[in-house]
Every structure is written in C-alpha cells, then in structure tokens.
Amino acid sequence: xxxxxxxxxxxxxxxxxxxxxTQELDDKLxxxxxxxxxxxxxxxxxxxxxxxxPFSEDNPIIFATGPLTGTNVFNSDxxxxxxxxPLTGIFxxxxxxxxxxxxxxxxxxxxxxxxxxxxxxxxxxxTEDKAEILPAEDIWGKDTFxxxxxxxxxxxxxxxxAVIGQAxxxxxxxxxxxxxxxxxxxxxxxxxxxxMGWKRLKGVVVFGEKKTEVADPEALSALMKELGxxxxxxxxxxxxxxxxxxVEYCDxxxxxxxxxxxxxxWAEGAAKISGTTMANTVLKGRYHCGRCVINCGRxxxxxxGPNEGKEIAGPEYETVGLMGTNLMIDDLNAVIKSNELCxxxxxxxxxxxxxxxxxxxxxxxxxxxxxxxxxxxxxxxxSRAVHEYIRKIAEKDGxxxxxxxxxxxxxxxxxxxxxxxxxxxKGLEPPAHDPRAKFTVALGYATSNRGACHVxxxxxxxxxxxxLEDLGTPRLEDRFGVEHKAENVYYxxxxxxxxxxxxxxxFGMFGGLTVNPLIRALNAVTGWDFDREKFFRAGERIFNIKxxxxxxxxxxxxxxxxxxxxxxxxxxxxxxxxxPLNVLLDEYYKLRGWNEFGIPTEEKLEELSLA
Amino acid sequence: xxxxxxxxxxxKYSPDTLEYTVSGDTVYECLRDLVDQCPPLEEKLFKPEGxxxxxxxxxxxxxxxxxLDGSDTETMPDSTIRLLAAxxxx
Numbered sequence: 001x002x003x004x005x006x007x008x009x010x011x012x013x014x015x016x017x018x019x020x021x022t023q024e025l026d027d028k029l030x031x032x033x034x035x036x037x038x039x040x041x042x043x044x045x046x047x048x049x050x051x052x053x054p055f056s057e058d059n060p061i062i063f064a065t066g067p068l069t070g071t072n073v074f075n076s077d078x079x080x081x082x083x084x085x086p087l088t089g090i091f092x093x094x095x096x097x098x099x100x101x102x103x104x105x106x107x108x109x110x111x112x113x114x115x116x117x118x119x120x121x122x123x124x125x126x127t128e129d130k131a132e133i134l135p136a137e138d139i140w141g142k143d144t145f146x147x148x149x150x151x152x153x154x155x156x157x158x159x160x161x162a163v164i165g166q167a168x169x170x171x172x173x174x175x176x177x178x179x180x181x182x183x184x185x186x187x188x189x190x191x192x193x194x195x196m197g198w199k200r201l202k203g204v205v206v207f208g209e210k211k212t213e214v215a216d217p218e219a220l221s222a223l224m225k226e227l228g229x230x231x232x233x234x235x236x237x238x239x240x241x242x243x244x245x246x247v248e249y250c251d252x253x254x255x256x257x258x259x260x261x262x263x264x265x266w267a268e269g270a271a272k273i274s275g276t277t278m279a280n281t282v283l284k285g286r287y288h289c290g291r292c293v294i295n296c297g298r299x300x301x302x303x304x305g306p307n308e309g310k311e312i313a314g315p316e317y318e319t320v321g322l323m324g325t326n327l328m329i330d331d332l333n334a335v336i337k338s339n340e341l342c343x344x345x346x347x348x349x350x351x352x353x354x355x356x357x358x359x360x361x362x363x364x365x366x367x368x369x370x371x372x373x374x375x376x377x378x379x380x381x382x383s384r385a386v387h388e389y390i391r392k393i394a395e396k397d398g399x400x401x402x403x404x405x406x407x408x409x410x411x412x413x414x415x416x417x418x419x420x421x422x423x424x425x426k427g428l429e430p431p432a433h434d435p436r437a438k439f440t441v442a443l444g445y446a447t448s449n450r451g452a453c454h455v456x457x458x459x460x461x462x463x464x465x466x467x468l469e470d471l472g473t474p475r476l477e478d479r480f481g482v483e484h485k486a487e488n489v490y491y492x493x494x495x496x497x498x499x500x501x502x503x504x505x506x507f508g509m510f511g512g513l514t515v516n517p518l519i520r521a522l523n524a525v526t527g528w529d530f531d532r533e534k535f536f537r538a539g540e541r542i543f544n545i546k547x548x549x550x551x552x553x554x555x556x557x558x559x560x561x562x563x564x565x566x567x568x569x570x571x572x573x574x575x576x577x578x579x580p581l582n583v584l585l586d587e588y589y590k591l592r593g594w595n596e597f598g599i600p601t602e603e604k605l606e607e608l609s610l611a
Numbered sequence: 612x613x614x615x616x617x618x619x620x621x622x623k624y625s626p627d628t629l630e631y632t633v634s635g636d637t638v639y640e641c642l643r644d645l646v647d648q649c650p651p652l653e654e655k656l657f658k659p660e661g662x663x664x665x666x667x668x669x670x671x672x673x674x675x676x677x678x679l680d681g682s683d684t685e686t687m688p689d690s691t692i693r694l695l696a697a698x699x700x701x
Contacts, residue, residue, distance in 0.1 A: 237668045237695045246697035249665035317699045
C-alpha cells in the first residue's frame with residue numbers, strides 16, 4: 001500500500017544495457033527520507049562506494065520529486081537532482097523550478113535513476129508509466145534552446161524537457177541543465193550537466209497527466225486558502241523586481257560580490273543592474289513555475305544573436321551578482337547577454353561568473369598572460385571578453401578549458417598565489433552572499449554538504465530581515481554577532497532539507513509557507529502524523545546522510561572552511577567584520593552531536609536511525 | 612492623512628502597531644514623521660547621513676516609488692505607503 005502523495009514508483013534506466021525497469025517506492029523509506037533531496041541522497045549513499053568515480057557507470061544521476069510535487073501546494077512543481085559531483089568530487093545536488101518536476105510525477109514516477117553510459121547520444125522520453133531511450137544525434141552539439149525546440153516539435157508542445165547544452169556534452173565541470181527552454185529554469189550547481197554529458201544523455205522529456213492522490217484534500221485546500229492572501233502579498237518584492245530586487249541593499253550591507261569579492265561597495269554600479277532597474281527598463285513580463293503565485297521569473301527580450309527579439313529569461317540575483325558586480329560590469333544588457341549565453345550553452349551562472357572573476361584577477365596580478373588568455377583582454381568590466389569566455393568555457397577552447405574545471409582546479413593550474421583569491425568551498429564557488437556581511441552565511445557555507453551554498457541554510461534573508469516565528473529559535477538581532485547563530489543555521493539546514501525533499505520552493509516562506517504550514521501540508525497530502533519533532537528529525541536525518549556520504553569520501557572539519565579572502569580580508573563598504581568561523585563551528589558540532597572533527601557520532605546515528 | 616504600513620520584521624522596533632497615520636507632502640516627509648512618532652525606527656530606515664536605506668522597498672498606493680519620483684514622490688491625503696523587506700536570492 002503506497003503512501004498518499006506518492007506515485008509509488010521509481011523509474012530506473014541503465015544506459016549501458018538499455019534496461020528500463022520500475023521499482024516500487026518503499027513507504028518506510030519515503031517516511032524517513034521524504035523524497036527529492038532526501039530520497040536522492042539515500043539512494044546515492046546506498047548504491048555507491050567511496051570508489052565510485054563521478055564519471056563512472058555506477059554513479060547514478062537521480063531526479064527526484066517529493067510528496068508535495070504535483071499537488072495544489074503553492075510553488076511545488078520542483079525537483080531535485082542528486083549525484084556525486086564531477087566538480088567537487090563529493091555529494092552533489094541541484095534543485096530546479098519550472099514545470100519539469102511536476103510533469104515527471106504526472107508520468108507516474110516519484111524519481112528517475114539513471115546509471116550506465118550510452119555508446120551514442122540519446123535522450124529519454126518518459127510518458128505515463130513507461131519510458132524509451134531514443135537517439136539524440138540530431139541535437140547533439142545543439143544548445144539548450146534549440147534542443148528544447150526540437151524535442152517539443154517531435155513530442156508535442158506540452159512536453160517538458162530538461163536538457164544539456166554544449167557545455168555538458170563537452171564534460172565541462174561547471175555545466176548544468178536547463179528546463180523550460182527559453183524561460184530557463186536551471187539545474188545549475190555542482191556540474192550535473194557534465195554527468196549527463198558523460199552518460200551521453202542529452203536530456204529527459206516528460207509528459208503525463210496522472211494526478212497525485214492526496215489523503216485529505218479538504219484540509220489541504222483549506223490550508224492553501226488560509227495562506228492565499230499572505231502568499232500574494234508577502235513575496236510582492238520578488239514579483240515586482242525578481243530575485244534581484246534587493247541588489248542595492250546587498251551592496252549597501254556588503255553582501256554582493258564586487259571585483260572577485262575584493263571591493264567593499266559599488267552603489268552606482270549595483271543600481272544600474274538591479275531588479276528595480278530591470279523592472280523599470282527592459283522587463284517584458286514575469287514568469288512563474290508550476291503552482292506558483294509569486295512570479296519571480298523575469299522575461300526580457302533577446303539581444304542581437306540567435307535569440308534576438310525572442311522572450312527569454314532575465315538574470316536572477318545570483319547571476320546579477322556573479323556576472324555583474326563581481327566582474328565590475330554595470331551594463332544590464334551585458335548581464336542579460338551573459339545569462340542567455342550560459343543558459344544556451346548550459347552553464348551554471350554562479351560558477352561561470354566566479355571562475356571568470358578569478359581569471360580577471362589572475363590576469364591583473366600577472367599570473368596569467370594575455371597570450372595564455374588566447375589574446376583576450378580579460379579585464380574588469382570588459383563584457384565582450386566575458387561573453388567570449390563563456391563560449392570558450394562551454395567549448396573547452398584554449399584557456400576556457402582550464403576555467404571550465406572550476407575555480408579550485410583553475411587555481412591549481414595557475415599556481416603561485418592563485419589559491420589566495422580562488423573563492424570556493426569544497427570545490428564549489430560561492431553564490432552572491434558574503435559571509436563577512438552576515439555571519440550565519442559563513443557557517444552555512446562551511447557546513448553545506450555540497451560546498452558553498454546559500455540555499456541549504458537560507459539564512460541570508462533572515463539574519464537581519466524577515467523572521468520565521470515558528471522556527472523556534474530566537475530572532476537574530478546582530479548580523480555580526482555569534483549569539484544563536486549556530487542554532488539558527490542548525491534548524492534552518494533541517495528546514496531547508498525538508499523543503500528540498502518535499503519538494504517546495506523556499507520563497508514560499510515569505511508568503512507564510514513556514515514550519516507549521518509545511519507540516520500541515522505534509523500530513524494532509526500523505527496522511528501521516530508528523531509533528532514538529534518528527535519533521536525536524538527527518539530534516540536532520542537527511543542532512544546527516546549527506547554528511548555520512550561525504551565523510552566516507554574523507555570530508556571532515558578540515559574541509560568545513562570558507563575561502564581565505566572571506567575569513568581574513570576585511571571588505572570595507574557595508575561590513576568591516578570577519579566571521580569567527582571556528583567559534584561558530586565548535587557550537588555547531590555540539591548541537592549536531594558530531595565529534596570535534598565534524599564526524600557524526602554513533603549515538604547520533606542511532607538516534608536518527610542511520611546506524 | 613496618509614496611512615503607513617510597516618512589515619512584520621519591524622515589530623521589534625514598533626511593538627505596539629505596524630500601522631501609522633503620518634503627515635507630509637512627500638514620501639520622505641511621511642517617513643520622517645514616522646520616525647518622529649517612533650524613534651527606534653530611525654536607524655532601520657535611514658542611513659546616518661539621512662538618506663533612506665535600501666533595506667526596504669517602498670510602495671505608494673501599490674507602486675514602487677523608484678518608478679515614480681523616489682522619496683520625493685508626492686502623497687495624497689488618502690495615500691497608503693507600504694514598506695516591504697528587500698529580498699535577495701535565487
């Protein structure tokens with residue numbers, strides 16, 4: 001008897017053998033690991049060893065939805081992709097919005113697990129209760145937009161496709177996937193596009209119309225009705241200005257990266273590329289993911305090039321930060337172009353902006369020559385050079401091949417003092433939130449299981465801003481203080497793990513979809529009886545299985561660090577403070593029940609039923 | 612006189628109410644009147660040099676004032692000014 005809220009089936013595909021089979025989803029497993037990120041982490045942990053190389057047939061790439069996916073819970077058509085990251089070599093995951101996740105579930109599957117490696121380029125076509133492996137020679141070498149157009153033409157306008165571009169095909173380690181075509185919702189982080197490319201899997205097409213059964217539809221509808229007004233009003237800034245609506249404020253407090261995280265403030269530059277400026281100038285419309293009422297997605301007009309005049313995705317906050325201020329670019333159209341190029345080639349905008357910023361500083365410092373840069377003058381603010389380097393990274397052309405390996409490997413290659421300005425945590429480049437501006441971000445980056453990540457703790461908007469009353473921790477009064485910071489990160493990591501496993505959009509928090517409503521939604525959908533303790537225990541279990549996976553790979557306290565620039569160099573501008581990471585870590589490990597080296601204790605694992 | 616609505620996160624600085632009646636011919640003047648009524652809000656809304664902080668997005672009758680005349684935007688007696696927290700992420 002399958003639990004309500006689930007389709008009860010996992011689709012398994014082996015590209016080496018061509019075998020496609022379905023597996024029943026175990027109810028007990030679902031109750032312990034929920035779905036999405038948690039379910040993916042459990043499968044990855046159980047089915048791999050420390051010797052399973054990211055680029056190997058046994059390394060699965062797991063696409064997982066959760067019990068809320070496909071229901072009428074706000075913002076819930078998301079999905080999570082889990083695997084061993086080819087960029088970091090450790091636990092990797094990336095979550096995406098759009099409509100793909102809901103559509104996979106409407107095909108009758110909670111998750112898709114792909115192993116093996118095809119001899120020739122292929123794509124998966126998934127419909128209700130079945131799947132087929134089809135040749136992809138016609139679209140191998142094409143960008144994500146062209147590929148999506150092709151797949152829609154072949155399988156119908158209603159299908160949803162998650163595809164890689166040339167970057168993934170070329171095994172560029174900072175490559176991602178794109179869903180929703182021109183509107184560009186991205187599985188950006190941790191190099192999942194390179195994994196797809198290694199498996200010679202161009203994309204996954206989904207279309208189905210199955211409904212997710214809900215245990216108590218009346219209770220769920222009542223909850224959504226209750227949240228309705230708040231969900232429309234709370235996230236209003238995101239609707240108006242998109243995720244980059246706070247760019248000016250982020251500059252003011254020293255949060256947004258400027259000049260490879262090396263400059264304090266740049267108010268005039270930040271203002272030119274902010275979400276407000278976008279809304280007032282080039283914005284053509286707003287885009288929303290499945291079941292979303294927020295509409296934070298931006299629609300702008302394609303600039304000269306293959307997509308001129310088409311409605312395409314505008315840049316998100318992280319892209320504005322890493323491709324804009326981080327590179328000293330204050331031309332909004334140039335940032336829009338960078339975003340479009342990354343989406344077309346299938347590159348993570350955060351990692352791409354980071355590694356180009358690293359290269360600019362290396363060039364400025366004389367560690368790489370113009371000749372090494374293939375004659376391109378990669379200087380601050382040179383948007384033409386940036387656009388050319390996006391192409392070079394995707395096509396592994398010249399020095400672009402070095403940068404496409406990510407900041408950590410690029411610094412190894414450049415040598416000298418390069419690691420002093422190579423910004424990464426566990427091999428993953430940081431998003432556009434500076435730990436020197438908000439100390440919870442330091443602890444969040446250091447302990448996130450995939451490396452520098454802003455959404456695995458998501459404290460950046462809550463340290464001096466909004467407050468989650470039902471999180472159960474004290475309000476944080478001082479962004480530079482240490483009091484209650486470890487406790488806050490600890491609980492937020494569990495809550496975020498639940499968001500990623502249920503799966504729902506974290507922006508729902510601004511509309512009232514916080515702890516208690518999430519528990520009510522989970523119970524209404526599944527028929528289970530989660531209380532607060534069981535909810536947070538599940539979040540803690542999910543966090544710890546990822547940590548166990550990493551511990552197996554040798555991760556410990558020595559890796560729970562932040563980049564040396566963020567730890568030792570005062571920024572100026574909106575912050576002149578440095579985060580006391582070790583103090584925060586000591587308290588955090590105690591809360592976690594981990595030993596002083598950051599390893600979960602036997603007692604903790606027994607408590608979480610992970611022993 | 613214009614009505615001014617504060618976001619929940621300012622409750623600590625204005626524990627008794629999040630809704631004020633303010634006076635002023637412009638948004639800026641209304642906000643100055645607000646901090647006269649509730650001085651703890653000064654440090655949250657204004658920078659030391661007296662300029663408005665970017666921490667809040669300010670709506671006047673459901674329109675972002677940055678799309679109008681900024682803090683110099685004129686108010687009407689029946690105007691509603693609403694402050695929302697600036698968010699970032701994506």
